[in-house]
Amino acid sequence: MMPDARSAIRALVEAVARRERGDAAQPDVALRFVTDSLGGMPGYLRPPLHLATLAFDAWPIVSRGRPFHRLRHEERLRQIDAWERSVLGPCRMLMTLYVSLTLFGLWPDDQDEKSGQQENRRYG
Amino acid sequence: MADRLRVDVAVLGSGPGGSVTAALCAEAGFQTLLLEEGPDLPLDACRHFSGEEIVRKYRNRGLSLAFGKPSISYMEGCCVGGGSEVNRGLYHRTPAYVLDRWAREYQVDALTPDALAPHFDACEARARVAGLPGRAPPLSQRLGDGGAALGWDSMQAPRLFDYASGRKQSMSETFIPQFRRAGGDLMAGTRALRIARTNRRWRVSAVRDRRPLEIEADGLFVACGAVQTPALLRRSGIRHNVGNSLRFHPMLKAVALFSDAVNRPGDPDPVHQIKAFEPRFGIGCSISSPALLALALGGNPAMRAHIAQASDRMGLYYVQNGSGHARVRCLPGARDPFVSVAHERNELEALYDGLRHLLRALFAAGAEAVQPCLPGLPMLRSAAEMDALPASLPRKSASLSSVHVFASCPMGGNQRITATDSWGRVHGVDGLRIADASLMCGPTIANPQGSVMAIAHRNALHAIERRFA
Known part of the structure; x- marks a missing residue:
């Protein structure tokens, strides 16, 4: 029952994916985009992000006896919502980062028919 | 032991400023090496504005942030062709009132609309600029x-x-092929760590495939983008008005x-x-x-x-x-x-x-x-x-x-606020020039790629005439 950053990210992406797209969600595709993106972030941001993610995962241990990644879906959504509305800037920033990347990743490229190479269909 | 290369001219960074500069130097007959930190990918290697494009072609995979209240998240290309590969290619010549302000406040010489017009013309002859045919979407x-x-x-x-072809006129479609046809060498996946002046030549310490690489050049252009250019210069001990005035849109x-x-x-x-x-x-x-x-x-x-x-x-x-x-x-x-x-x-x-x-x-x-x-x-x-x-x-x-970053090393004769002279030569340093959006003196509000290309064209010709002195 220890906090774990990778499990927390997976749980967060799954929760946001289910909230946003229900059965149409492809959380694995979104999770791949989130983890790929995080792999390129500036090196000096990685330690504070890791610590903040651990803190996010550990947050419900006192009240519920379990880390975030072991919570039920509704409990996860409540914690995400609470952190999105937090008075603490770093909490809001953490949620903005993960939720934004997940939202982008939830609409995979094969559903987005617009690309640079298709632009010329309707000229003139 | 580092691999060693010796060239006439080295250009660090293959975005719009670097590509235009490198193409002109190669066409003028100089042995020119164009270094790019990112990968060499064709324009259509991935869907435009897709997650795959962000991961493969953007610096920091799109996660770059300027910290403040509020912070600004900004995007930069990190691939051969730089930002021109990932932007929409919207194009404007620099507005006259902007050039007038730069001339007055920064004392930039010969940067009037008339003086810049031939450079815009030359860039537009190579990279096609066109209005949308027919009705807009x-x-x-x-x-x-x-x-x-x-x-x-x-x-x-x-x-x-x-x-006509439905293809964006990015650098990988225009100036980089021109550069290669003129005999220039492009080295992708190569990161410049430091630059130093020794024995009247520039030495670039770089790393490629995790192997150290030393490049010697008579002339050196830094065109790594408005964030990486000042970072490289500051790492190399060049700090006068470098990285103090970065701007965004x-x-x-x-x-x-x-x-x-x-x-x-x-x-x-x-x-x-x-x-x-x-x-x-x-x-x-x-x-x-x-x-x-x-x-x-x-x-x-x-x-x-x-x-x-x-x-x-x-x-x-x-x-x-x-x-x-x-x-x-x-x-x-x-x-x-x-x-x-x-x-x-x-x-x-x-x-x-x-x-x-x-x-x-x-x-x-x-x-x-x-x-x-x-x-x-x-x-x-x-x-x-x-x-x-x-x-x-x-x-x-x-x-x-x-999606625009610029003005981190502004040019002009006013040495109190500029990092280079009016032609991109770094103040107080021989044979070192900047050739990217860092040189701009402030916002254009309009899309700046056209300005970057024309100014690079102007400054490269100036450098070639003086044999990079």
């Missing part, structure tokens, strides 16, 4: 219609785009929901821009894929809920200005520079006023609902409901983004 036309209903001038921006966005389809698969990129309020702010249209709509609406669930069923009726629009004055600093032991930004209150308020103008234009264009993309703000059903918006920009929750 509905998403774009709506902005023009809304502006017209309110009496605001709008225009359709030309693009670096070949509409930060954007606020809004999503409009219309009653009929405006955002159809296969439509060309939107091109309408409202110019009536520049330089205070400018208004335009964005790519409106479901993924980008969802990203913009991260703090606005009510409008976001429409994406699954009605993304074809939704359009993403922006307002931008020149708010934010940033510094680039190297952190000990860190690969990436740290960027901090401060805002002046009047500039942020001008941006927020621009958002209100954008909302009015979208309602005037017939939008059923408009969502300002700021967390917690309501979805609006009419222009009258704008009264419910906060009186000033909510700084705590505002999220700004920018």
Whole structure:
């Protein structure tokens, strides 16, 4: 029952994916985009992000006896919502980062028919 | 033991400034090496504006941030061709009033519209610039219609785009092939760590495939982009007015929901821009894929809920200005520079006023609902409901983004505020030139790629005439 950053990210992406797209969600595709993106972030941001993610995962241990990644879906959504509305800037920033990347990743490229190479269909 | 190379000219960075510079040097007969940190990928290696493109072609995979209140997330290309590969190619010549200001405040010589015209002409002859043939897509036309209903001038921006072939005129399609045909060598996946002057030559310490590489060159152009150029110079001990004045075009966005389809698969990129309020702010249209709509609406669930069923009726629009004055600093032991930004209150308020103008234009264009993309703000059903918006920009929750970064090493004769002379030569250092958006003296509000290319063209010819002295 220890906090774990990778499990927390997976749980967060799954929760946001289910909230946003229900059965149409492809959380694995979104999770791949989130983890790929995080792999390129500036090196000096990685330690504070890791610590903040651990803190996010550990947050419900006192009240519920379990880390975030072991919570039920509704409990996860409540914690995400609470952190999105937090008075603490770093909490809001953490949620903005993960939720934004997940939202982008939830609409995979094969559903987005617009690309640079298709632009010329309707000229003139 | 490091691999060693000896060339006449080295150009670090293959974005618009570096590619134009390298092509001219190679065509003038100099043995020229063009170094690029990112990979060498064809223009169509991945879908435009896709997650794959962000991961493969963007610096920091799109996660670059200038820290401030509010912070600005900014995008830079990191691949052969740089930003020209990942942007839309919207194109403007530098407005005359901007050049006039740079000449007055920064004392830039010979940078009038007439003096720059031949350089714009030359770049436009190589990289085709064209207006959209026929009628603009509905998403774009709506902005023009809304502006017209309110009496605001709008225009359709030309693009670096070949509409006959449907291909963007990025550097990998234009100046880089020209450079290669002239005998230039391109080395991708190579990161410059430091530069130093020894024995009247420049030495670049780089790393390629994890192997050290030493390059000696008579002439050296640094064109790594407005964040990486000052970072490289500062790491190398060159700091006079370097990295102290980085600027952005930060954007606020809004999503409009219309009653009929405006955002159809296969439509060309939107091109309408409202110019009536520049330089205070400018208004335009964005790519409106479901993924980008969802990203913009991260703090606005009510409008976001429409994406699954009605993304074809939704359009993403922006307002931008020149708010934010940033510094680039190297952190000990860190690969990436740290960027901090401060805002002046009047500039942020001008941006927020621009958002209100954008909302009015979208309602005037017939939008059923408009969502300002700021967390917690309501979805609006009419222009009258704008009264419910906060009186000033909510700084705590505002999220700004920018696709333009520039002006970190401004040029000009005023040595108190510039890093280089009027031709990109770094003050007090022999044979070292900057050739990218770092040289710009401030915001253009309009898309800056045309300015970067023309100024690079002008300065490269100046350098060649003087044999890089």
